Amino acid sequence: METFTTHRLLAERLKFQHLNELNRMHQNQQVMATLGGVRSDEETRLFIFNNLHHWQSYGFGLWVFRDKVNHQFVGRAGLRNTDVGGMNEVELAYALMAKFWGQGLATEMGEKILKIAFEILKLREVVCFTLTTNQASQRVMKKLEFKYEREMIHANLPHLFYRLKI
Numbered sequence: 001m002e003t004f005t006t007h008r009l010l011a012e013r014l015k016f017q018h019l020n021e022l023n024r025m026h027q028n029q030q031v032m033a034t035l036g037g038v039r040s041d042e043e044t045r046l047f048i049f050n051n052l053h054h055w056q057s058y059g060f061g062l063w064v065f066r067d068k069v070n071h072q073f074v075g076r077a078g079l080r081n082t083d084v085g086g087m088n089e090v091e092l093a094y095a096l097m098a099k100f101w102g103q104g105l106a107t108e109m110g111e112k113i114l115k116i117a118f119e120i121l122k123l124r125e126v127v128c129f130t131l132t133t134n135q136a137s138q139r140v141m142k143k144l145e146f147k148y149e150r151e152m153i154h155a156n157l158p159h160l161f162y163r164l165k166i
């Protein structure tokens with residue numbers, strides 16, 4: 001799916017042309033504090049490369065989101081195949097520029113992405129996990145009706161792991 005809309009946002013499939021916007025996000029300490037820290041230009045190029053490859057391999061991946069009114073870059077979100085404790089899972093991922101936090105936008109993105117996951121991609125379940133300290137993300141998962149499963153160590157850090165089944 002190349003593009004779609006939500007109530008307030010436009011989504012476009014990740015492209016290499018999003019490098020500057022993703023660099024702006026990945027070099028922002030506030031945003032990246034819960035995502036493993038800031039990333040260099042080179043790391044962001046690799047991030048895009050890997051995520052474009054993901055799209056080619058699985059037919060889904062990350063989208064970039066913009067404000068419908070003025071087309072400002074809001075963030076990125078989507079679905080990613082990922083290894084969690086030796087199991088292959090499809091993860092819902094989301095990150096927004098800080099000025100857009102607290103308006104229900106991550107939840108709005110998540111609702112639409114989950115609809116795509118279940119209704120178009122015909123996935124049976126999607127997982128989501130976050131640092132034990134990331135309360136905003138945990139709240140988003142709860143609003144999206146994910147069910148808490150367990151605590152786990154991921155990237156050497158304690159995370160809470162949730163799953164949503166249809």
Ligand SMILES: CC(C)(COP(=O)(O)OP(=O)(O)OC[C@H]1O[C@@H](n2cnc3c(N)ncnc32)[C@H](O)[C@@H]1OP(=O)(O)O)[C@@H](O)C(=O)NCCC(=O)NCCS
Pocket residue numbers: 030031032034035094095096097100101102103104105106107108129130131134135136137139140
């Ligand atoms: C986590 C993140 C995506 C949330 O985005 P958002 O658009 O602000 O999320 P929403 O507005 O949809 O929902 C956030 C909820 O968390 C709540 N919240 C925010 N900070 C909180 C805190 N410190 N403690 C408890 N709840 C908190 C908000 O009140 C809101 O709940 P409510 O609607 O019941 O009031 C955003 O903060 C972000 O991009 N953070 C950096 C990247 C990141 O951590 N991504 C997730 C990795 S798993």
